[in-house]
Amino acid sequence: MLLTSALAFTANVNAQTPWSMQHISVSGIDGETKSNVEGFIQGYLTQPFDQQQQANIRLSVAQALQAVGYYHSQIVITGKPNDETLNINIELKEPLNWSEISVVITSAAKDDKAVSELLTNLPIKVNNVVRHDVYNQSKSAIESLLLERGYFDFKWVKSELLINKKERLASVNWQLDSGPRYHFGELRVSKNTQASQYIQSLSTFEYNSQFNSSRLSEYTLALNATPYFSSAKVYPLLKDRKDGLLPIRVDVVDKPANSFEVGGGYSTDLGAKARLKWSKPWVTVDGHFFEGNMSLSERRQDVTGSYTIPVADPNNDVWRVLGGLQVNDDLQQGVDSRIWNVQLQRQWLTDDNWVRTAFIKREHETTNQDGEVFKSEMLLPGISYAKKQNKGGATPYWANERLISLEVASDSLISSTSLIKARWNNAWLRHYEHRHFVISRINVGAIVVDDIHSVPFNMRFFAGGDQSIRGFSYRSVGPKEGNKEIGGKYLVTGSLEYNYQFLPSWRAALFVDAGTATNDFSEKWSVGAGFGLRYLTPVGPIRLDHAWGVSKDSKSTRLSIVIGPEI
Numbered sequence: 086m087l088l089t090s091a092l093a094f095t096a097n098v099n100a101q102t103p104w105s106m107q108h109i110s111v112s113g114i115d116g117e118t119k120s121n122v123e124g125f126i127q128g129y130l131t132q133p134f135d136q137q138q139q140a141n142i143r144l145s146v147a148q149a150l151q152a153v154g155y156y157h158s159q160i161v162i163t164g165k166p167n168d169e170t171l172n173i174n175i176e177l178k179e180p181l182n183w184s185e186i187s188v189v190i191t192s193a194a195k196d197d198k199a200v201s202e203l204l205t206n207l208p209i210k211v212n213n214v215v216r217h218d219v220y221n222q223s224k225s226a227i228e229s230l231l232l233e234r235g236y237f238d239f240k241w242v243k244s245e246l247l248i249n250k251k252e253r254l255a256s257v258n259w260q261l262d263s264g265p266r267y268h269f270g271e272l273r274v275s276k277n278t279q280a281s282q283y284i285q286s287l288s289t290f291e292y293n294s295q296f297n298s299s300r301l302s303e304y305t306l307a308l309n310a311t312p313y314f315s316s317a318k319v320y321p322l323l324k325d326r327k328d329g330l331l332p333i334r335v336d337v338v339d340k341p342a343n344s345f346e347v348g349g350g351y352s353t354d355l356g357a358k359a360r361l362k363w364s365k366p367w368v369t370v371d372g373h374f375f376e377g378n379m380s381l382s383e384r385r386q387d388v389t390g391s392y393t394i395p396v397a398d399p400n401n402d403v404w405r406v407l408g409g410l411q412v413n414d415d416l417q418q419g420v421d422s423r424i425w426n427v428q429l430q431r432q433w434l435t436d437d438n439w440v441r442t443a444f445i446k447r448e449h450e451t452t453n454q455d456g457e458v459f460k461s462e463m464l465l466p467g468i469s470y471a472k473k474q475n476k477g478g479a480t481p482y483w484a485n486e487r488l489i490s491l492e493v494a495s496d497s498l499i500s501s502t503s504l505i506k507a508r509w510n511n512a513w514l515r516h517y518e519h520r521h522f523v524i525s526r527i528n529v530g531a532i533v534v535d536d537i538h539s540v541p542f543n544m545r546f547f548a549g550g551d552q553s554i555r556g557f558s559y560r561s562v563g564p565k566e567g568n569k570e571i572g573g574k575y576l577v578t579g580s581l582e583y584n585y586q587f588l589p590s591w592r593a594a595l596f597v598d599a600g601t602a603t604n605d606f607s608e609k610w611s612v613g614a615g616f617g618l619r620y621l622t623p624v625g626p627i628r629l630d631h632a633w634g635v636s637k638d639s640k641s642t643r644l645s646i647v648i649g650p651e652i
Contacts, residue, residue, distance in 0.1 A: 463502075557643070
């Protein structure tokens with residue numbers, strides 16, 4: 086690397102007798118350039134100042150300016166021992182620009198489209214101001230991509246940054262030999278495990294296919310998503326690469342025969358909640374697994390169990406039998422209900438990674454509304470398509486969630502009524518600079534039925550609550566007969582929310598929600614708006630919202646607390 090520069094220095098400091106600098110003032114520049122200089126010289130504070138230290142400071146200031154393209158500048162250093170302050174005044178001259186960017190890659194990577202695309206879109210560009218950080222970022226980007234795509238023997242043949250101080254220009258001359266691209270070798274499993282068949286079947290790559298680190302990431306996620314392992318790690322054995330093949334190591338830790346999880350939470354809609362989960366990953370040697378859940382809150386109690394039979398992929402290609410009981414105590418004013426159901430599911434992935442679930446469900450419901458008892462039984466075949474994508478774990482910064490479902494019933498097939506019920510839910514999260522977040526939600530539903538009164542209470546549509554229209558109590562938005570809430574055939578709700586992250590674990594929120602549950606769309610839409618706080622935790626944010634029922638005549642407010650993910 087060749088670096089040349091021309092910087093003028095003027096000093097007017099009594100440096101014969103050392104004195105301590107308590108303050109350093111930088112003037113003549115601002116913004117990022119000033120911040121960069123201050124960062125370079127911060128370490129000199131409180132140190133004794135003498136002639137050697139003066140030379141060191143000059144050098145640090147020069148390096149800070151060169152890093153952002155200013156190779157021709159005048160630096161004036163003045164100071165007074167009495168007030169222990171050092172003043173640095175900088176007059177910037179015209180910065181250097183990149184005049185030529187030459188990147189030549191030889192061997193296998195020269196024909197790699199991903200590498201060619203990266204070279205076309207490198208952040209370092211001709212005519213841009215010279216910046217050392219962009220230079221290093223561009224070089225690191227090339228190295229990272231080569232490693233991600235299996236060029237483990239690459240080497241830099243030439244790496245030059247050439248500065249022409251007279252013409253105020255700079256050029257880059259890079260030559261790189263990528264070497265061969267390695268292919269996936271054999272899978273080496275660290276231990277014997279009952280799930281060895283799934284370690285093979287879940288592999289996201291074939292033997293002797295071209296290496297790509299994203300395949301390893303997908304494979305790791307797939308193994309950890311199964312019910313069989315408490316942890317799974319997948320990594321290449323670089324020291325064992327040979328003849329163009331790279332062996333892959335798989336380290337797994339089996340889950341115990343029985344495991345239990347205890348948890349809890351809180352929402353304004355349902356109150357405090359306790360949860361117990363029992364998992365049994367090996368009911369049979371073929372990998373059948375069982376899961377039981379009990380969730381107890383102040384207003385709702387659930388007990389469910391599921392027995393899953395893998396077909397090929399225990400995550401996404403299964404048969405499943407489910408059953409459960411749900412008890413709702415005054416979930417809506419004057420409404421109690423008991424619902425039990427049993428369900429048979431067939432779940433598998435579509436070609437574009439939607440989770441497709443075909444099911445047939447048998448459901449019994451008994452509802453008591455102000456002393457009036459309703460009983461129903463339904464046989465509901467149906468199908469759903471769901472797709473969830475997110476980045477960022479429990480507190481995602483990017484996410485999409487979509488659900489489409491359809492279920493039908495006929496009074497000629499052991500059902501209390503004939504109906505068709507369809508739903509579409511969509512949630513969307515995006516960020517800007519990891520500080521600004523926008524969240525939107527849309528929920529739409531419809532029931533095709535002659536009389537809403539014949540529909541089981543839990544299948545009718547209601548709106549309102551922490552996850553629906555804030556500012557309105559849980560399931561309080563919908564058609565009424567007198568003071569009784571009867572629910573609707575149709576549902577439309579939407580939400581738009583903005584979050585601003587002002588501290589590492591804190592966000593402020595502004596939101597507006599709107600929608601209706603209705604039988605004929607004659608009611609005016611309900612609108613809620615407000616503000617809130619989000620405290621980020623490893624299990625998801627704690628959300629505190631204060632919302633106004635804007636469309637209410639009373640304009641009353643409602644405070645809500647929810648623990649759990651935004652999407």
